[in-house]
Amino acid sequence: MSEAVRFGVSISPELIEQFDELLTRRGYTNRSEAIRDLIRKELVEQEEIEGKEMVGTLTIIYDHHVRELSEELIRFQHDHHMHVLSSLHIHLDHDNCLEIIVVRGAGPKIKHLADRILATKGVKHGRMVITSTGGDLPK
Amino acid sequence: MSEAVRFGVSISPELIEQFDELLTRRGYTNRSEAIRDLIRKELVEQEEIEGKEMVGTLTIIYDHHVRELSEELIRFQHDHHMHVLSSLHIHLDHDNCLEIIVVRGAGPKIKHLADRILATKGVKHGRMVITSTGGDLPK
Amino acid sequence: MSEAVRFGVSISPELIEQFDELLTRRGYTNRSEAIRDLIRKELVEQEEIEGKEMVGTLTIIYDHHVRELSEELIRFQHDHHMHVLSSLHIHLDHDNCLEIIVVRGAGPKIKHLADRILATKGVKHGRMVITSTGGDLPK
Amino acid sequence: MSEAVRFGVSISPELIEQFDELLTRRGYTNRSEAIRDLIRKELVEQEEIEGKEMVGTLTIIYDHHVRELSEELIRFQHDHHMHVLSSLHIHLDHDNCLEIIVVRGAGPKIKHLADRILATKGVKHGRMVITSTGGDLPK
Numbered sequence: 186m187s188e189a190v191r192f193g194v195s196i197s198p199e200l201i202e203q204f205d206e207l208l209t210r211r212g213y214t215n216r217s218e219a220i221r222d223l224i225r226k227e228l229v230e231q232e233e234i235e236g237k238e239m240v241g242t243l244t245i246i247y248d249h250h251v252r253e254l255s256e257e258l259i260r261f262q263h264d265h266h267m268h269v270l271s272s273l274h275i276h277l278d279h280d281n282c283l284e285i286i287v288v289r290g291a292g293p294k295i296k297h298l299a300d301r302i303l304a305t306k307g308v309k310h311g312r313m314v315i316t317s318t319g320g321d322l323p324k
Numbered sequence: 325m326s327e328a329v330r331f332g333v334s335i336s337p338e339l340i341e342q343f344d345e346l347l348t349r350r351g352y353t354n355r356s357e358a359i360r361d362l363i364r365k366e367l368v369e370q371e372e373i374e375g376k377e378m379v380g381t382l383t384i385i386y387d388h389h390v391r392e393l394s395e396e397l398i399r400f401q402h403d404h405h406m407h408v409l410s411s412l413h414i415h416l417d418h419d420n421c422l423e424i425i426v427v428r429g430a431g432p433k434i435k436h437l438a439d440r441i442l443a444t445k446g447v448k449h450g451r452m453v454i455t456s457t458g459g460d461l462p463k
Numbered sequence: 464m465s466e467a468v469r470f471g472v473s474i475s476p477e478l479i480e481q482f483d484e485l486l487t488r489r490g491y492t493n494r495s496e497a498i499r500d501l502i503r504k505e506l507v508e509q510e511e512i513e514g515k516e517m518v519g520t521l522t523i524i525y526d527h528h529v530r531e532l533s534e535e536l537i538r539f540q541h542d543h544h545m546h547v548l549s550s551l552h553i554h555l556d557h558d559n560c561l562e563i564i565v566v567r568g569a570g571p572k573i574k575h576l577a578d579r580i581l582a583t584k585g586v587k588h589g590r591m592v593i594t595s596t597g598g599d600l601p602k
Numbered sequence: 603m604s605e606a607v608r609f610g611v612s613i614s615p616e617l618i619e620q621f622d623e624l625l626t627r628r629g630y631t632n633r634s635e636a637i638r639d640l641i642r643k644e645l646v647e648q649e650e651i652e653g654k655e656m657v658g659t660l661t662i663i664y665d666h667h668v669r670e671l672s673e674e675l676i677r678f679q680h681d682h683h684m685h686v687l688s689s690l691h692i693h694l695d696h697d698n699c700l701e702i703i704v705v706r707g708a709g710p711k712i713k714h715l716a717d718r719i720l721a722t723k724g725v726k727h728g729r730m731v732i733t734s735t736g737g738d739l740p741k
Contacts, residue, residue, distance in 0.1 A: 188337075189334045189335060189336055189337075190334075190335060190336075190337055190340060191332050191333065191334050191335070192332070192333055192335065192340065192355065193330050193331070193332050193333075193356075194330065194331055194332075194333060194355070194356045194359045194360075195328045195329075195330050195356040196328060196329060196330070196331065196356065196359075196360055196363075197328055197329070197462050197463045198327075198329055199462035199463070200360060200363060200364070200462035200463065201329060201331065203363075203367055203460075203462060204363045204366075204367070207366060207367060207370055208721075210370075210717075211717040211718070211720075211721050212717060212718040212721040212722075213721040214723075215723065216331065216333070217332075217333045217334040217335065218721075218723050219721070220333045220335075220359060220362075221333075221335055221339060222720065222721075222725075222726075222727070223359075223362040223363070223366065224335075224339060224342075224343045224362070225339070225726055225727045226727065227343075227346060227362065228342055228343070228346060229727055231346055231349075234571070234574070240661070240694070240700060242659055242661040242702055242731070244657070244659040244731055244733050246733060246734060246736040246739065248741065270692055271690060271692055273688060273690040273702065273704070275687055275688050275704060277657070277735055277736045277737070278735075278736065278737055280736075281735070281736030281737065281739075282736075283657060283704070283733075283736070285659055285690065285702055285704065287690070287692060287700070287702065293512070296512070300627075300628040300629060301628070301629040303628075303639065304625075304628050304629040304630040304635070304636070304639075305629075306631075306632065306635050308639075309639075309642055309736065309739050309741070310639070310642045310643065310646055310733060310734055310736075310739060311733065312731045312732075312733050313731070314659070314661055314729045314730070314731035315729075316661050316663060316700075316727060316728065316729050317663060317727055318694055318695075318698070319663040319694045319695065319697075319698030319699075319700070319726065319727075320694070320695055320698065321342075322663065322698075322726050322727060323336050323338035323339035323342060324336045324338070324339065324665065324726070347582075349578075350578040350579070350581075350582050351578060351579040351582040351583075352582040353582075353584075354584065357582070357584050358582070361581065361582075361586075361587075361588070364587055364588045365588065368588055373710070373713070379522070379555070379561060381520055381522040381563055381592070383518070383520040383592055383594050385594060385595060385597040385600065387602065409553055410551060410553055412549060412551040412563065412565070414548055414549055414565060416518070416596055416597045416598070417596075417597065417598055419597075420596070420597030420598065420600075421597075422518060422565070422594075422597070424520055424551065424563055424565065426551070426553060426561070426563065432651070435651070439488075439489040439490060440489070440490040442489075442500065443486075443489050443490040443491040443496075443497070443500075444490075445492075445493065445496050447500075448500075448503055448597065448600050448602070449500070449503045449504065449507055449594060449595055449597075449600060450594070451592045451593075451594050452592070453520070453522055453590045453591070453592035454590075455522050455524060455561075455588060455589070455590050456524060456588055457555055457556075457559070458524040458555045458556070458558075458559030458560075458561070458587065458588075459555070459556055459559065461524065461559075461587050461588060463526065463587070466615075467612045467613060467614055467615075468612075468613060468614075468615050468618060469610050469611065469612050469613070470610070470611055470613065470618065470633065471608050471609070471610050471611075471634075472608065472609055472610075472611060472633070472634045472637045472638075473606045473607075473608050473634040474606060474607060474608070474609065474634065474637075474638055474641075475606055475607075475740050475741045476605075476607055477740035477741070478638060478641060478642070478740035478741065479607065479609065481641075481645055481738075481740060482641045482644075482645070485644060485645060485648055488648075494609065494611070495610075495611045495612040495613065498611045498613075498637060498640075499611075499613055499617060501637075501640040501641070501644065502613075502617060502620075502621045502640070503617070505621075505624060505640065506620055506621070506624060509624055509627075599620075601614050601616035601617035601620060602614045602616070602617065
């Protein structure tokens with residue numbers, strides 16, 4: 186990694202005061218770190234708009250008593266093993282399972298995979314969040 | 325307004341380069357202005373979490389041929405005139421109207437008003453976006 | 464418009480009970496109306512994914528004391544009059560203005576216009592919400 | 603589980619036709635299943651508004667070369683073991699790690715935990731998605 190550089194930001198005293206309060210509440214100890222995080226957040230949103238390769242984290246809730254559902258979910262993930270990185274299973278209660286399936290690929294492709302999983306009978310609910318693959322995201 | 329102050333941000337050359345490219349694409353001519361906008365965006369998100377007074381812009385689409393719908397929408401807005409600031413009407417085509425209703429109040433209150441309007445028969449679709457009242461948002 | 468048809472939905476008693484409670488809270492008096500609204504909501508999300516022509520409602524907050532800002536916002540809107548349908552202005556307090564700018568066009572195009580407006584010096588904050596033009600959205 | 607019941611939905615032929623097309627594209631083979639999913643989606647959004655116990659899936663990207671970062675992330679998760687259910691680690695490339703941390707608790711509490719993790723030096727980016735614990739979500 187290359188050396189850090191510095192740039193100056195001109196700001197009103199009121200705005201920087203409110204920002205510092207927010208940083209304290211969120212647990213930041215360093216203003217530069219917070220600014221860099223805000224910048225990377227915008228860059229990731231832009232990556233998504235441009236259709237770059239992304240990582241998707243799909244969280245689903247399902248009832249494992251539904252006949253053949255677990256097998257179907259596993260089979261589907263294997264059929265798409267090029268895009269499915271990994272999955273994590275958590276037992277929420279006697280009936281409900283939480284499964285997190287991590288996928289990687291172009292935005293529309295991984296959204297389509299998520300749609301297919303969400304449409305599976307027995308999957309009660311789910312939501313996907315999309316983040317960067319990290320490779321293009323500088324320190 | 326008080327005088328602007330300055331603070332320095334330490335950053336990797338790669339990250340500032342990608343940020344500058346993004347700013348050019350979005351039409352910014354000034355890095356400080358962009359940083360201030362990012363900071364205000366976080367402050368507005370925090371205001372929403374804390375349940376402060378907000379402004380909501382509700383955009384709805386409806387068919388003005390539906391019997392008594394226009395009257396009902398106007399009556400509802402008058403009944404809640406303490407929260408409804410203004411509305412704007414646009415004729416999208418022969419059948420469809422776009423109406424934008426600006427509301428002001430605590431987050432849960434204005435979400436509830438929006439729900440009631442969206443539930444009105446003949447309102448085909450709608451979405452609300454929440455922003456700040458501006459008063460607490462420094463330059 | 465053509466005659467309404469009917470279809471049946473198979474559902475657990477627990478799920479329909481929770482749905483009915485939600486509808487009461489939101490002010491629905493009719494279950495079919497609520498189901499149609501849910502369906503249209505999905506269709507609008509799909510329109511957005513497919514890059515169809517959409518309507519965007521951009522809400523911005525700015526300080527009208529900023530030199531030449533009002534003129535610049537008006538000039539920009541005129542330069543893009545093919546996409547800007549209308550705008551609504553509200554005086555929030557002594558300093559702050561709320562302006563709602565309604566734009567129409569392909570998703571990426573209207574997002575780009577919004578970015579340009581948000582990047583204007585003096586525009587403190589803004590958010591856009593995207594809805595359908597209504598034309599393809601059945602009753 | 604109790605027996606399924608049936609209810610009828612009145613709808614225009616145009617709207618049901620567009621809905622059926624959408625279902626095919628998303629991989630649904632059964633209209634009732636799709637309607638039930640739409641209903642559960644609304645119920646989960648309502649749970650979130652009401653501050654019920656939720657499950658959050660936080661996806662973060664970090665550079666494992668940052669000194670003591672891995673230890674700090676593990677220590678933080680142990681300090682909050684009442685809320686942290688599990689975590690999954692994926693090696694994205696030579697430098698970048700993806701870590702998914704599953705948390706459970708009231709919405710504001712788990713958002714605060716996520717803020718603290720995102721503020722940690724070396725965590726480049728992250729996003730959280732909130733879903734239901736499943737317990738109140740009927741079949």
